[in-house]
Amino acid sequence: MSGILEGKRVLISGVLLESSIAFHAAKQAQEQGAEIILTAFPRPTLTERIAKKLPKPTKVIELDVTNSEHLARVADVVGEELGGLDGVVHSIGFAPPDALGGNFLNTPFESVATAMHVSAFSLKSLTMACLPLMQNGGSVVGLTFDASFAWPQYDWMGPAKAALEATSRYLARDLGKQNIRCNLVSAGPLGSMAAKSIPGFSELASVWDNRSPLEWDLNDPEPAGKAIVALLSDWFPKTTGEIVHVDGGLHAIGA
Ligand SMILES: NC(=O)c1ccc[n+]([C@@H]2O[C@H](COP(=O)([O-])OP(=O)(O)OC[C@H]3O[C@@H](n4cnc5c(N)ncnc54)[C@H](O)[C@@H]3O)[C@@H](O)[C@H]2O)c1
Numbered sequence: 042m043s044g045i046l047e048g049k050r051v052l053i054s055g056v057l058l059e060s061s062i063a064f065h066a067a068k069q070a071q072e073q074g075a076e077i078i079l080t081a082f083p084r085p086t087l088t089e090r091i092a093k094k095l096p097k098p099t100k101v102i103e104l105d106v107t108n109s110e111h112l113a114r115v116a117d118v119v120g121e122e123l124g125g126l127d128g129v130v131h132s133i134g135f136a137p138p139d140a141l142g143g144n145f146l147n148t149p150f151e152s153v154a155t156a157m158h159v160s161a162f163s164l165k166s167l168t169m170a171c172l173p174l175m176q177n178g179g180s181v182v183g184l185t186f187d188a189s190f191a192w193p194q195y196d197w198m199g200p201a202k203a204a205l206e207a208t209s210r211y212l213a214r215d216l217g218k219q220n221i222r223c224n225l226v227s228a229g230p231l232g233s234m235a236a237k238s239i240p241g242f243s244e245l246a247s248v249w250d251n252r253s254p255l256e257w258d259l260n261d262p263e264p265a266g267k268a269i270v271a272l273l274s275d276w277f278p279k280t281t282g283e284i285v286h287v288d289g290g291l292h293a294i295g296a
Pocket residue numbers: 054055056057058060061062063081082083104105106107131132133134135159184185186227228229230231232233234235236
Protein backbone atom coordinates (compact mmCIF):
# COMPACT_ATOMS: atom_id res chain seq x y z
CA MET A 42 0.00 0.00 0.00
CA SER A 43 1.47 3.38 -0.92
CA GLY A 44 1.50 6.24 1.56
CA ILE A 45 -0.34 9.54 1.25
CA LEU A 46 2.94 11.46 0.79
CA GLU A 47 4.42 9.13 -1.84
CA GLY A 48 6.58 11.20 -4.22
CA LYS A 49 6.39 14.36 -2.07
CA ARG A 50 9.44 16.32 -0.95
CA VAL A 51 8.99 18.12 2.36
CA LEU A 52 11.13 20.53 4.38
CA ILE A 53 10.49 20.17 8.11
CA SER A 54 11.67 22.72 10.68
CA GLY A 55 11.49 22.41 14.46
CA VAL A 56 12.98 18.98 15.24
CA LEU A 57 14.86 19.54 18.50
CA LEU A 58 14.01 16.50 20.65
CA GLU A 59 11.90 13.37 20.29
CA SER A 60 9.17 15.32 22.10
CA SER A 61 9.09 17.90 19.29
CA ILE A 62 5.84 17.90 17.32
CA ALA A 63 8.01 18.20 14.20
CA PHE A 64 9.80 14.90 15.02
CA HIS A 65 6.45 13.11 14.84
CA ALA A 66 5.52 14.92 11.64
CA ALA A 67 8.90 13.86 10.17
CA LYS A 68 8.46 10.23 11.27
CA GLN A 69 4.96 9.95 9.86
CA ALA A 70 5.90 11.84 6.69
CA GLN A 71 8.64 9.28 6.00
CA GLU A 72 6.30 6.41 6.84
CA GLN A 73 3.83 7.85 4.33
CA GLY A 74 6.45 7.91 1.59
CA ALA A 75 7.82 11.47 1.71
CA GLU A 76 11.43 12.43 1.14
CA ILE A 77 12.28 14.97 3.83
CA ILE A 78 14.95 17.45 4.81
CA LEU A 79 15.20 18.90 8.32
CA THR A 80 16.22 22.39 9.38
CA ALA A 81 17.92 22.84 12.73
CA PHE A 82 18.25 25.50 15.40
CA PRO A 83 20.33 26.20 17.45
CA ARG A 84 22.77 23.45 16.33
CA PRO A 85 22.56 20.89 13.52
CA THR A 86 24.42 18.34 15.69
CA LEU A 87 21.50 18.24 18.18
CA THR A 88 18.93 17.69 15.43
CA GLU A 89 21.19 15.15 13.66
CA ARG A 90 21.30 13.06 16.83
CA ILE A 91 17.49 12.99 17.07
CA ALA A 92 17.13 12.45 13.30
CA LYS A 93 18.93 9.09 13.75
CA LYS A 94 15.72 7.87 15.42
CA LEU A 95 13.70 8.47 12.25
CA PRO A 96 12.85 5.50 10.01
CA LYS A 97 15.16 6.77 7.20
CA PRO A 98 18.33 8.90 7.10
CA THR A 99 17.76 12.58 6.33
CA LYS A 100 19.90 15.63 5.67
CA VAL A 101 19.90 18.38 8.29
CA ILE A 102 20.62 22.03 7.47
CA GLU A 103 21.18 24.89 9.87
CA LEU A 104 18.41 27.52 9.89
CA ASP A 105 17.78 30.33 12.32
CA VAL A 106 14.58 31.89 10.93
CA THR A 107 15.71 35.34 12.05
CA ASN A 108 18.99 35.06 10.08
CA SER A 109 18.61 36.42 6.53
CA GLU A 110 21.80 34.69 5.33
CA HIS A 111 20.48 31.32 6.49
CA LEU A 112 17.16 32.01 4.77
CA ALA A 113 18.86 33.07 1.53
CA ARG A 114 20.76 29.74 1.39
CA VAL A 115 17.71 27.50 1.80
CA ALA A 116 16.59 27.39 -1.84
CA ASP A 117 20.07 26.45 -3.16
CA VAL A 118 20.86 23.83 -0.54
CA VAL A 119 17.43 22.18 -0.60
CA GLY A 120 17.22 22.47 -4.39
CA GLU A 121 20.51 20.59 -4.73
CA GLU A 122 19.37 17.89 -2.33
CA LEU A 123 15.74 17.32 -3.38
CA GLY A 124 15.32 19.23 -6.66
CA GLY A 125 12.26 21.05 -5.33
CA LEU A 126 9.62 21.01 -2.60
CA ASP A 127 5.96 20.01 -2.32
CA GLY A 128 5.58 20.88 1.35
CA VAL A 129 6.99 22.97 4.19
CA VAL A 130 6.41 22.47 7.92
CA HIS A 131 6.86 25.51 10.18
CA SER A 132 7.11 24.15 13.74
CA ILE A 133 8.87 27.06 15.38
CA GLY A 134 8.06 29.14 18.42
CA PHE A 135 9.97 31.16 20.98
CA ALA A 136 9.34 33.96 23.47
CA PRO A 137 11.91 35.32 25.97
CA PRO A 138 11.27 34.34 29.62
CA ASP A 139 9.97 37.80 30.53
CA ALA A 140 7.24 37.48 27.90
CA LEU A 141 5.78 34.37 29.59
CA GLY A 142 4.48 33.09 32.90
CA GLY A 143 2.25 35.92 34.14
CA ASN A 144 4.43 38.91 33.27
CA PHE A 145 2.13 40.16 30.49
CA LEU A 146 1.66 43.69 31.86
CA ASN A 147 5.39 44.30 32.34
CA THR A 148 6.99 42.71 29.27
CA PRO A 149 9.26 45.14 27.39
CA PHE A 150 8.66 45.62 23.66
CA GLU A 151 12.06 44.12 22.75
CA SER A 152 10.89 40.75 24.13
CA VAL A 153 7.51 41.05 22.40
CA ALA A 154 9.33 41.86 19.15
CA THR A 155 11.50 38.74 19.49
CA ALA A 156 8.42 36.56 20.11
CA MET A 157 6.70 38.02 17.04
CA HIS A 158 9.80 37.70 14.83
CA VAL A 159 10.57 34.07 15.68
CA SER A 160 7.01 32.80 16.14
CA ALA A 161 4.90 34.72 13.58
CA PHE A 162 6.84 36.69 10.96
CA SER A 163 9.01 33.62 10.37
CA LEU A 164 6.07 31.79 8.76
CA LYS A 165 6.29 34.36 5.96
CA SER A 166 10.12 34.31 5.89
CA LEU A 167 10.36 30.51 5.73
CA THR A 168 7.62 30.25 3.12
CA MET A 169 9.27 32.89 0.92
CA ALA A 170 12.68 31.20 1.31
CA CYS A 171 11.11 27.98 -0.01
CA LEU A 172 8.92 29.59 -2.68
CA PRO A 173 11.40 29.16 -5.59
CA LEU A 174 11.32 25.40 -4.88
CA MET A 175 7.52 25.09 -5.08
CA GLN A 176 7.05 25.56 -8.82
CA ASN A 177 4.24 22.98 -8.96
CA GLY A 178 2.32 24.35 -5.97
CA GLY A 179 2.65 23.01 -2.46
CA SER A 180 1.40 22.88 1.10
CA VAL A 181 2.71 24.96 4.00
CA VAL A 182 1.71 23.81 7.49
CA GLY A 183 2.37 25.65 10.77
CA LEU A 184 1.53 25.07 14.43
CA THR A 185 -0.57 27.31 16.62
CA PHE A 186 -2.04 27.28 20.10
CA ASP A 187 -5.61 28.59 19.78
CA ALA A 188 -5.24 32.37 19.80
CA SER A 189 -9.00 33.04 20.10
CA PHE A 190 -8.65 32.98 23.89
CA ALA A 191 -6.44 34.44 26.62
CA TRP A 192 -4.78 31.52 28.43
CA PRO A 193 -3.10 31.33 31.85
CA GLN A 194 0.69 31.92 31.67
CA TYR A 195 0.86 32.01 27.86
CA ASP A 196 1.14 35.80 27.82
CA TRP A 197 2.85 37.32 24.74
CA MET A 198 2.94 33.97 22.94
CA GLY A 199 -0.85 34.54 22.67
CA PRO A 200 -0.57 37.72 20.55
CA ALA A 201 2.33 36.07 18.67
CA LYS A 202 0.08 33.11 17.79
CA ALA A 203 -2.73 35.51 16.81
CA ALA A 204 -0.23 37.16 14.43
CA LEU A 205 0.82 33.71 13.14
CA GLU A 206 -2.81 32.80 12.46
CA ALA A 207 -3.40 36.05 10.55
CA THR A 208 -0.10 35.62 8.65
CA SER A 209 -1.24 32.17 7.54
CA ARG A 210 -4.48 33.62 6.14
CA TYR A 211 -2.59 36.33 4.22
CA LEU A 212 -0.14 33.76 2.83
CA ALA A 213 -3.16 31.70 1.74
CA ARG A 214 -4.52 34.82 0.02
CA ASP A 215 -1.30 35.71 -1.79
CA LEU A 216 -0.06 32.23 -2.74
CA GLY A 217 -3.35 30.60 -3.80
CA LYS A 218 -2.76 31.60 -7.44
CA GLN A 219 0.43 29.51 -7.36
CA ASN A 220 -1.56 26.60 -5.95
CA ILE A 221 0.25 26.90 -2.62
CA ARG A 222 -1.96 26.20 0.39
CA CYS A 223 -1.20 27.48 3.87
CA ASN A 224 -2.85 25.93 6.92
CA LEU A 225 -2.25 25.59 10.64
CA VAL A 226 -2.72 22.81 13.15
CA SER A 227 -3.96 24.14 16.49
CA ALA A 228 -2.57 21.60 18.95
CA GLY A 229 -3.54 21.06 22.57
CA PRO A 230 -0.78 21.24 25.20
CA LEU A 231 2.18 18.87 24.71
CA GLY A 232 5.14 18.40 27.02
CA SER A 233 7.87 19.55 24.61
CA MET A 234 10.89 21.74 25.32
CA ALA A 235 8.94 24.85 24.17
CA ALA A 236 6.11 24.00 26.58
CA LYS A 237 8.43 23.31 29.51
CA SER A 238 9.96 26.75 29.07
CA ILE A 239 6.59 28.31 30.00
CA PRO A 240 6.50 28.79 33.78
CA GLY A 241 3.21 27.36 35.08
CA PHE A 242 2.64 25.29 31.93
CA SER A 243 1.01 22.54 34.04
CA GLU A 244 -1.70 25.01 35.12
CA LEU A 245 -2.44 25.70 31.47
CA ALA A 246 -2.39 22.01 30.60
CA SER A 247 -4.73 21.09 33.48
CA VAL A 248 -7.58 22.90 31.66
CA TRP A 249 -7.60 19.85 29.34
CA ASP A 250 -8.10 17.38 32.22
CA ASN A 251 -11.49 18.88 33.01
CA ARG A 252 -12.83 20.11 29.68
CA SER A 253 -11.50 18.11 26.76
CA PRO A 254 -14.22 15.83 25.26
CA LEU A 255 -11.56 13.35 24.08
CA GLU A 256 -9.01 12.17 26.61
CA TRP A 257 -5.87 14.29 26.14
CA ASP A 258 -2.36 12.91 26.55
CA LEU A 259 0.26 15.60 27.15
CA ASN A 260 3.00 13.18 26.11
CA ASP A 261 1.57 12.14 22.76
CA PRO A 262 2.46 14.48 19.87
CA GLU A 263 1.46 11.81 17.30
CA PRO A 264 -2.08 13.14 16.64
CA ALA A 265 -0.65 16.59 15.79
CA GLY A 266 1.99 14.93 13.56
CA LYS A 267 -0.71 12.98 11.72
CA ALA A 268 -2.76 16.13 11.06
CA ILE A 269 0.34 17.87 9.67
CA VAL A 270 0.91 14.95 7.30
CA ALA A 271 -2.76 14.99 6.24
CA LEU A 272 -2.55 18.71 5.42
CA LEU A 273 0.68 18.14 3.45
CA SER A 274 -1.05 15.45 1.40
CA ASP A 275 -3.37 15.68 -1.60
CA TRP A 276 -6.34 14.92 0.67
CA PHE A 277 -6.97 18.60 1.46
CA PRO A 278 -6.70 19.97 -2.10
CA LYS A 279 -9.07 22.93 -1.68
CA THR A 280 -8.33 23.82 1.94
CA THR A 281 -6.24 26.90 2.65
CA GLY A 282 -6.19 29.62 5.29
CA GLU A 283 -7.66 26.99 7.63
CA ILE A 284 -6.91 26.08 11.24
CA VAL A 285 -7.46 22.42 12.10
CA HIS A 286 -7.84 21.79 15.82
CA VAL A 287 -6.02 18.77 17.22
CA ASP A 288 -6.93 19.55 20.80
CA GLY A 289 -9.25 16.75 21.87
CA GLY A 290 -12.19 19.00 20.93
CA LEU A 291 -11.64 21.49 23.76
CA HIS A 292 -12.08 24.51 21.45
CA ALA A 293 -15.73 23.53 20.99
CA ILE A 294 -16.59 23.43 24.69
CA GLY A 295 -17.71 26.54 26.56
CA ALA A 296 -17.42 25.36 30.15
N1 LIG B 1 3.90 22.07 22.99
C1 LIG B 1 2.70 22.62 22.96
O1 LIG B 1 1.95 22.58 23.96
C2 LIG B 1 2.23 23.29 21.71
C3 LIG B 1 0.85 23.47 21.51
C4 LIG B 1 0.40 24.12 20.37
C5 LIG B 1 1.34 24.59 19.44
N2 LIG B 1 2.68 24.40 19.67
C6 LIG B 1 3.62 24.94 18.68
O2 LIG B 1 4.25 23.87 18.02
C7 LIG B 1 5.49 24.34 17.49
C8 LIG B 1 6.60 23.38 17.86
O3 LIG B 1 6.79 23.38 19.25
P1 LIG B 1 7.05 22.05 20.09
O4 LIG B 1 5.99 22.00 21.12
O5 LIG B 1 7.27 20.89 19.21
O6 LIG B 1 8.39 22.44 20.90
P2 LIG B 1 9.94 22.27 20.53
O7 LIG B 1 10.67 23.01 21.59
O8 LIG B 1 10.28 20.85 20.33
O9 LIG B 1 10.04 23.03 19.15
C9 LIG B 1 10.18 24.43 19.03
C10 LIG B 1 11.17 24.62 17.91
O10 LIG B 1 11.36 26.01 17.61
C11 LIG B 1 12.67 26.10 17.13
N3 LIG B 1 13.16 27.48 17.13
C12 LIG B 1 13.17 28.38 18.16
N4 LIG B 1 13.77 29.52 17.75
C13 LIG B 1 14.12 29.34 16.44
C14 LIG B 1 14.77 30.14 15.46
N5 LIG B 1 15.19 31.37 15.75
N6 LIG B 1 14.97 29.63 14.22
C15 LIG B 1 14.55 28.39 13.90
N7 LIG B 1 13.93 27.58 14.80
C16 LIG B 1 13.73 28.05 16.04
C17 LIG B 1 13.48 25.23 18.09
O11 LIG B 1 14.70 24.86 17.52
C18 LIG B 1 12.55 24.04 18.24
O12 LIG B 1 12.89 23.04 17.32
C19 LIG B 1 5.66 25.77 18.01
O13 LIG B 1 5.18 26.69 17.06
C20 LIG B 1 4.76 25.76 19.23
O14 LIG B 1 4.33 27.06 19.60
C21 LIG B 1 3.13 23.75 20.77
